[in-house]
Amino acid sequence: MDRFVKNFIVASIVYLAVASVIGILMIMNTNMLTLKFVHSHFMLIGWVSMMIYGVGYHILPRFSGKLIKSKMIGEIQFWLANIGLIGMVIFYTLQQSAPENAVYRSLTGLSGVLQLLSSILFFYNMLATLLPKADED
Numbered sequence: 001m002d003r004f005v006k007n008f009i010v011a012s013i014v015y016l017a018v019a020s021v022i023g024i025l026m027i028m029n030t031n032m033l034t035l036k037f038v039h040s041h042f043m044l045i046g047w048v049s050m051m052i053y054g055v056g057y058h059i060l061p062r063f064s065g066k067l068i069k070s071k072m073i074g075e076i077q078f079w080l081a082n083i084g085l086i087g088m089v090i091f092y093t094l095q096q097s098a099p100e101n102a103v104y105r106s107l108t109g110l111s112g113v114l115q116l117l118s119s120i121l122f123f124y125n126m127l128a129t130l131l132p133k134a135d136e137d
């Protein structure tokens with residue numbers, strides 16, 4: 001298993017654990033609902049998307065008898081997805097307590113752009129793996 005594949009899967013399980021604890025904290029104490037953005041994004045980008053990235057990178061090329069187009073892109077994508085996610089939840093949460101703060105808003109947006117870039121890399125790497133021209137098969 002490639003290192004970035006294992007990293008995606010391990011990270012996804014860690015996000016599931018952290019997001020589940022936050023979910024229970026929100027049930028126990030409604031003041032913790034300020035962490036709803038953290039919980040939902042750790043669940044959906046951290047747990048769900050990263051598990052799909054890891055499993056997808058591992059099995060989709062094998063199912064179609066191809067080699068992954070670029071392991072380097074997979075590595076870069078892993079770091080962009082994680083830096084983007086952590087940045088989003090930190091700066092969005094800070095922004096909730098200082099809604100007028102332009103620095104927090106900009107850093108939240110920048111983190112979101114990193115997250116988008118990560119998705120675009122996955123999109124490119126998967127399609128470039130699965131849909132090569134017929135004469136390259």
Ligand code: HEM
Nearest residue numbers: 019020021022023024026027033036039040043044047048
């Ligand atoms: C240990 C398991 C979980 C617990 C204890 C939990 C708990 C919670 C709580 C208390 C809320 C806030 C509800 C409210 O607005 O009052 C919430 C929201 C949310 N949860 Fe979870 N959750 C769990 C698992 C999951 C999973 C597996 C996902 C998705 C993969 C998920 C996605 C979301 C989303 C998207 C929201 C935001 C919903 C909204 O804003 O309307 N949660 N969760």
